[in-house]
Amino acid sequence: MSTTHPYVGVWVTADGHILHELLSTGRYVEARGNRERAYEGRYEINASHIDYWDDTGFTADGEFIDGILHHAGMILYRQ
Secondary structure, eight states: OOTTOTTOEEEEETTSSEEEEEOTTSEEEEEETTEEEEEEEEEEEETTEEEEEETTSOEEEEEEETTEEEETTEEEEEO
16 A cells, blocks of 8 residues: 555544554454554555454455545545
């Protein structure tokens, strides 16, 4: 993943409770409320689809639609 990829950066829910940071290294960090590193793992993006592999073993995915990240029932906006 390149530092210039359009999806690298910080994504946050409208209420600010959940924050995803997609790092240029192909890793992500998710904060939830006061838990700064609630989840961490790696991700891959193919076109507008994102797959997550959390370090604890679970997987998830999402889609970027019109500049908004739809992930696991959440909607995250570019910060």
